Amino acid sequence: MELDTLYKTYQPFLFSIAYRMVGTVADAEDIVHDVFLNLKLDTDEIRDLKAYLAKVTTNRCLNFLTSARKRREMYTGPWLPEPRVNYTEQLLDKMITDETVSYAFLVLLDQLSPVERAVFVLREAFAYDYKDIAGILEKTEVNCRKIYSRAQRKIKNDQPVRLENTDQVEQIVKTFINASRTGDFAEFMTILTDDVVLVSDGGGKVRSAINPIANKERVFAFLEGISSKGSFLGELHLVMVNGQEGILQVRDGTPIKVICFALDARQLTIKRIFMITNPDKLKHIQVIK
Structure with a gap:
């Protein structure tokens, strides 16, 4: 099979693995590009090409995460994944539609070790059985089961639930946009859980904010404070952030901020607010004028 054909066939699948693993768009793209660039074997001799490529991609991601952990220890403030942003009127391509991973879920995965993350992603997102996961990671099935159980215990209480009623999510997001434009966050306060956490x-x-801001009163004070200093000046667009409604702030044609939420599905309230303002994590976003 020609390399171009291989790339077109498997790139979306491999990117979806890499993005879940490393949490950054550019790095995921680079990893997948390198997989194909260094693919020197006669692919006709590989019995299961998709499994082989998944294995190579996963192991490259593990190597990346091992070195990235050291860099992130020196990172200023909390580290958040890169958001994938699409305007609501844009038609999403098939890979994004079928393989979207919620932003809150990406944040949650960062609590896991690289190997835990690999096992959890392969099992949860791609429904790999333990035999296949063991082959990819060169571990025993028993070991992979234990790793998966450990990962589940770490994040079981925080796993985000995607709301089916997008109108309700959209209304929550619009409440924040209105508050940002007026500087009055009183109504927005009513849809926050008492233990809400804002991560910037x-x-x-x-x-x-160098540290996460915890509880409703502190989050309220923080939002009012940065609003009074003009933090939300510019255009506020309702967009899709990793498949769920969120906000893109644009100023002078440049992405300034992406804001998205983790929701309590039972009470339709916000339990986490994520603000991504690092320009390096926004430069891949295309602004529609």
């Missing part, structure tokens, strides 16, 4: 990632490139 500026990466040391722009001013942002």
